[in-house]
Amino acid sequence: MMGLNPRQMKRLMRQMGIKMEELDGVEEVVIRLENREIVLKEPTVTVMVVQGEKTYQIIPGSEEVREVLKIPEEDVQLVMEQAGVDRETALKALEETKGDIAEAILKLSGE
Incomplete structure (x- = not known):
């Protein structure tokens, strides 16, 4: 696929049924694990829809790991x-x- 310009790439993706869109205004993405949280600040988030399935691509501006204390x-x-x-x-x-x-x-x- 080398040598394709962005316009050709978009047309090819449309023909294959692939839609891409960037989410605007995302401040942070939080990934919650059992005993900690990973906070991705000011990320670039792209949503790709392929055959009805959504995939999120997240590129963080910065990352913070927080320990989480679960109290019964x-x-x-x-x-x-x-x-x-x-x-x-x-x-x-x-x-x-x-x-x-x-x-x-x-x-x-x-x-």
Whole structure:
């Protein structure tokens, strides 16, 4: 396919039923994994439709990896009951103590 100019390439893709479109205004793309998130900032996102199937091509401007702490609901409930606080306060304390239940309860009981 070398030697084709962009106009010829577009015509050939149209004949093959391939549609491409760039998404405008994309600020970030987040890929969520079990214990972390990959945040792609200011990406260029192209959507290609081939035989009814969509494929997204993402070219990031920059990348950031965030660790994600998953706190089980049972832990939140336990801290709420033991420290006598609401859900939001219990969750915040667990996040601050990186999920350590005993430390979260002690922290809230001492406040």
